[in-house]
Amino acid sequence: MLQFVETGRGMPGKRGAEDRRRDFDEIYRGYAREKAEEQAGRCSQCGVPYCQSHCPLHNNIPDWLMLTAEGRLREAYELSQATNTFPEICGRICPQDRLCEGNCVIEQSGHGTVTIGAIEKYITDMAHDEGWIVPPSPARERPEHVAIIGAGPGGLACATIAAERGHEVDLYEASSEIGGQFNMAKKIPGKEEFYETIRYFKKQIELHHVNLLLGKRVTAEELISQKYDEVIIATGVRPREIDLPGINHPKVLSYIDVLRHEKPVGNSVAVIGAGGIGFDVSEFLVHQGISPSLKVDVFMEEWGIDQDYDNRGGLTTPEPEPPAREVFLLQRRSGKPGAGLGKTTGWIHRSSLRMKDVKMLSNCSYEKIDDEGLHLTVGGAYQVLPVDNVVICAGQLPLKELEQPLLDSGVKVHLIGGAAEARELDAKRAIEQAARLAAGL
């Protein structure tokens, strides 16, 4: 240790710019083993380690640096993950320059910080490669038998955390696959990462021995007869129906018809409801072929990014693929469509749809749907949109019909995710609620 006097700060090499601009992969390569050990050996093992006190997780950084420097990499990994569920991610994307590394004592004394993030990435990648990662096992098995109904994000998080804590868990899912609404979300261009979330939970279910019952739409009577200690209803939502003359016309589809059942959609479409799902459905309908977020060249062309740096600011004229069909995105409310979308991403969704010539109309009052199309007034002016299909994305309601009969039979019941509250629902809320509940069972 204390090698900082002789050995300078050394990050792993960067990939060349020519390679980096062709893909979305990492900028930095990983360390070779000797280099990681050498860099860890620069640490001065401070008595008051500012790296640790400025880490939001208070990771025991000096100790795992010492273990790394001594070549005890498995122990280093075990210590680093003891206070952190995803060191492979923190090692890459934490703002270390403002946290551990920014406050490292040898950085403050002008010697250049210990490269904590890069070393954390190295030991965690090594743990993945060497198979050192083992699922946490419960301190003791618990006697309670728990049923969780619905394998959407809420049910999945609740099941895996409850099982990790030692409960015996039965997870019922009506459809033939886990994921719930994520199975629709993953089809939206730009949201392909939800495939990975589902893959993650699939693995967690195996690791924690959750008893998964797919294709089983469980009834209240079945649950009562099983005498579960706790029943967690994570059955999600059902689409809100709207009352409109012609709502049963064959050209009317729900977002579930479009995304889950992939029913054919014509060349012109009106989407009723400009919330998050209305925006996503419109995005889905205007794209065709490979999603731009999976293909670097298509993405760069679509957003006008000049990969040859010939133009000022590295920008050029966007050349989006023409829209796959004409889409009207409609809302009853006045004001800008998409105003309620997330602050950090709403502008992207709006720009993306504008790029595909989606017509966004506010102040709509719907009159009827017939062979001619959708009859409506926009700001009081009557018009007919001669569309082939009308897709309803008019919000969601909790799906919780299991609750009352279970309560009536004295079963201990909890509601999480969309089943508890459908308004402003997102997966983060469903998962957080699930995790807190599972931790307290």
Ligand SMILES: Cc1cc2nc3c(=O)[nH]c(=O)nc-3n(C[C@H](O)[C@H](O)[C@H](O)COP(=O)(O)OP(=O)(O)OC[C@H]3O[C@@H](n4cnc5c(N)ncnc54)[C@H](O)[C@@H]3O)c2cc1C
């Ligand atoms: C197109 C689209 C895009 C989205 N994009 C995002 C996004 O970018 N970010 C985000 O955070 N959220 C997004 N969401 C919302 C997110 O998917 C939901 O908030 C989340 O799925 C809710 O989780 P949940 O566990 O409450 O219920 P759900 O995901 O609805 O899952 C409920 C599950 O319960 C099952 N079930 C119902 N009744 C029974 C029964 N009796 N027996 C057995 N199983 C039953 C259902 O089959 C279903 O699988 C999106 C949703 C959609 C539709």
Ligand code: SF4
């Ligand atoms: S502050 Fe820097 S030198 Fe001190 S223990 Fe942490 S990493 Fe090592």
